[in-house]
Amino acid sequence: DVVNEYLLGYAPRAGKYLCTYLAKKGFTSDELIMAGLARKLKNGDIVDYFRDRVMFPILDMRGIPIGFGGRISGRGEPKYLNTAETFIFNKGRVLYGLNLAVPEIRREDYVIVVEGYTDVMRAKQYDIGNIAATLGTAFTEDHGKLLRRYTKNVVIAFDADTAGSAAAIRGMEILVQCGCTVKIAMFPEGEDPDDYLKNKGRDSFLDLVKRKSLTLVEYVLHNACKKYDISSITGRVDIVNEVIPSLVKTDNMVERGAYIKLIAEKLNLSEEAITQEMLKYAKGLQKTGIIRGKKVKNNYTDDGAEIPKLSKFSGPQHNLVWMSVLNPKIVDLIDEDPGIDFLSEPYLREVLSLIKKMKDLGEEITPSAIMDMADLEESKQFLSHLYFKEYLPPCDNLENVGLYIKDLKRRALLDKVKAKQEELEKAQNQGDRKLLRNYMEEINRLHGFIRKEI
Template sequence: WDYRGKVVAFGGRVMGDELPKYLNSPETLIFNKSQNLYGINLAATDIRKCDEAIIVEGYMDVVAARQFGINNTVASLGTSLTPDQGRLLKRYTSHVLISYDADTAGAKAAFRGLEILDNLGFRVRVLTLPNGLDPDEFLHRYNGKAWMQLMQNRAESFLEYRLHVAVAKHNIKTIEGKADVVKELLPVISRIKSQVEKDQYIKFIARHLDISQESIYAELDRKMGYLQNADNFIRGKHTNNTRFQVNEVIQRDRRDAYTIAQKSLCRLMIEDRETFDRVEKVLGFDFTDMPVLADVLRFVKKIYADFDWHPSTLVEKVDDAKLRQSVAELLLEEIPGEDREMLIRDYIKMIQLHKLKKRIKEIQAIIHDQEKKNLTSETITLLQEYTKLQQQVQQLKN
């Protein structure tokens, strides 16, 4: 169902361990799984009553939750949460508890979902279930009362969860490990608007890492100017006619944001196979209007099968002196931000917006010319394309 209770598609879950775990109807004009939340039509009243929504991964998790009286539960249709789903949920509450499956894929999906919800202004909690159980398994093994107790005693705030994830990645017995954890959390801390809340979280982090609060404040003060500039840039507040000051980050002249996006995205692509595949799938290689970058990407594609994604290897494999120089210069590019995943998403969005707006201008010029010649049928076709492109631009901005 959609949020109005209208049937829009069918979905199922395998009974065993086969993949894919979930199968949905193909997407249509009335069904886009990234814009729907399973069970939202049933849960809406309870979500408003509780002023909190519980987001789980699959259909059976929602079914089990309702069997045990936990009626403010919805599922993200077996996918990681999307901004559209977050905005749909925002109609009913600004508080969310997310509890995805405890496997690796579930943990990654939860992490991505947290970022999206936090950016949309939700108050987010995370519930990690014990013994690798998913919500369906936990509820049937224990009961709804045990779930409620776990929510009250074990649910973590967004920053607490981020802290524990960071601690698991770094050795906090060393000074370097503690510094790495603080560095990873700085962008999250900087986004907290309430000074009281910020102070409490800094106190919590300092106690957990056995460091002084003053050291965290010092790092935050040192980074705030840079982080604010980076945040302004990646959120698209700069247009093709404005400039972004990067002299504190790299020894370069001022360059327009679109050029930075192209170069930085290419830099991220040539150092990580997954990023390379992802951007190629979404944008292709023709997204850049800089021939030198397109040449580098085509070369990486040529050696793709034998490339180990080490920068030194890439330079060694280039025979052409001019191309080798281009690769070396690209590898020297500094990335203006610390959250690589967020940067990749925003670079892609910026480039998509640039291409859409460029095409819109082309259509406007053609329509203006055709109106003089009374070419009605062609004008209507172009107007339809123009309207569609404007809608795509608005979706990207949202």
Template structure:
């Protein structure tokens, strides 16, 4: 049994597992959980989730099992899509997808090695050791005494502190620095990974976190990849997060996902909080499907990650104006992705952590989480607070704005429920409200542009500035190399023919590398197929290039004449490159009056042209 060895602390993954994962995770099903797809010809099209665009250039090819964006160049199979959307390494993505499909992942040894990533492994090891060190300092040294008292005053028990591995960074500049240096870690690498800060050019390093309670941030596999430090005395900022690194992208990471994913998968529901303390207190109260966005705004990356895990989101934000405004902002982003949204209502001024401390976990679960209202109900409640309903002007203004919310609902049943509720509450005619609602709805549908290129599409803002690349005319040798590789991907016999006559003598390095991988791939007796072949590459650049090549409209049938013509074009290019400087050299010789040298060069050029 062939095995792909991975150097990420997760052990080897048998190739049979990778093939089963690709077989069980259909590319269309995988992508459509994140991107709205429409069929046009043999492709499914949508707006790219990896760069901002208004006209769809993102495609899925079901029969080949790949996705490709003609705008930004991103492409690959279902595993690659999950890796990019959720910020996972290859083995992490494979294991998660295997778990979702009940595919066992046995441990073993041997087989071809995947490309190692020692820097990433060292960073993960450093974060793991640092988290344990900070936790030890909090619980077992005098440095952590004040921080421990602060946590206990906030209601954190020793069990909670241990469960979430909360720690403390002493108010000294070299505590972690010395710890890492003694263990042989490269300090420049640790600074790049966000554990240390540079003191200045050539002046060494110092601890990034000082005098703060430390909350480790883990990826969904449970590996610590960043820290959040909270100050518990005077000072700013209140929270300090690790900077973004090759491990940590705050737009794609949810706090506590590694512990909550089992409950989320079981209930298909996610409770979304704003901060670490809320998640930890809620966990202790029995809410084990809670995650947080770590003080940052909800992003498309967060939504994509949640959509891959659940169907319903309960927003449990703070009960103050800022929390309610944040909930209102999050609702359309979540709903546009197809997620159901409910909002947990808290008394004004209280956050979930404070509510649990005052009223206990049982009341929080029953009166807040289990009693969460629909997003429309929340919007109407929020809207009502801005109007004085005892006055006629306030009542009219409220009804006008409420109808704008209700008229947008696609379900006539939902519209009727809310209209009857308003009619009863304000003692108004239901028929009059319904008539006004229908008129408003007709007006909205008339003004709504057709198509799915709305600027507010949920998957249309991964980057603020995205440029769609304009196609350029490729030179003949480049086109010939791509055509050869396209045929080789489709047919091992074509690969054998090209290998015997051209080998790896491609002019473009990436093309030569893909050809070498193809020769090795078929030498192992594997069947043709771009999706499976991509998993053998495990190189971002090569995967994108190979995917783009596989999208070429190359007829699957080929002849030796077609291959020979392409091979001849590929071999011609190096000779052409030799001719160009010789022409320049000949011209210079003629200008200087060295006609004998010019004649010699002309003879060399003629010989090259004959070749």
């Protein structure tokens, strides 16, 4: 029974039902707030966080509850509500239902990723178990790493309205960066996986997911053809320009050739013209010093030499600085909020400061030019490694970069929460109630900042 398997429950309409019950079990109000089960009103009252909602426990890979999702049982907003970020629950690091889906994911060697818990449960009712949900949030690198443990094959089955968004494309690129082979299922307008299963059944759903889903390039081409006038020269040029960035990221030459042929036939253009535009775009990337391929030419043999993995200079902060080298306008966003000093490493702060200085002086900004001005040896090493970077997040859309910065701020706050939580545990072991209360207040304050960043 799906209800029992996913441990569904109900949060009563009464405002303090859970708080009263847990208080009798010895839990304090601060502990309930920290766990995301209660909230404090302006008048100081502590009330249940979830009320009059069907409850969906969110479990980690060990099957241990770390949060909850609640769907309103009648009318009201928001329709869906998740536990606020806590030191153990982060939407960007968990996928709903994945702990139950692993056996079938391994057996089928692919996973279907949907948006919400009801989509997961509906699929399970139709005997489709290799499915998990993102809890309504965008894909993150942590999601990609989590899925990669069990399969490299991912089919995104989002609602028709969400599937066309820039966030879906960005999510696909993140999953590709994590080593996943990604496709997207295209549902009819106005339908989601839940509706489609009820209306068309299991076989039609699996046919859509397994045989009719689109790759990243096909998907971008499909959206671009809807967005621009395919009958006009200008429209076809716009379509090509929109598809090329995804085309360049395709490493397999046979696959790339097939895509070029597909685009040429779709737009009634020559394959040579599309290839030339792609090479022009790639050459523009090379001017910045970026080489996106997996191999570099060896001057002494005809073979390609593998680029070593450079784990030291990896992570979100490093990506943000690399993006700033390619698009110096990003420095202004960082400088405004949260500030260059927000970055944890001195060499990252130096590189950003130099980019800002060169930008203000109107000088050309390249990795080698920044390297010439850098004082710290690690800054020079960092910039030299930029030449071997296989992938960088898209940096031409400042709105998307703003979301990236926002995510970095949230991560930094979560790290502070984790550190305070460790100090809290020490105070608890020492029996220091005053210090314990101080740490709990500080953790609650940090969670308040985190909620503002979501």
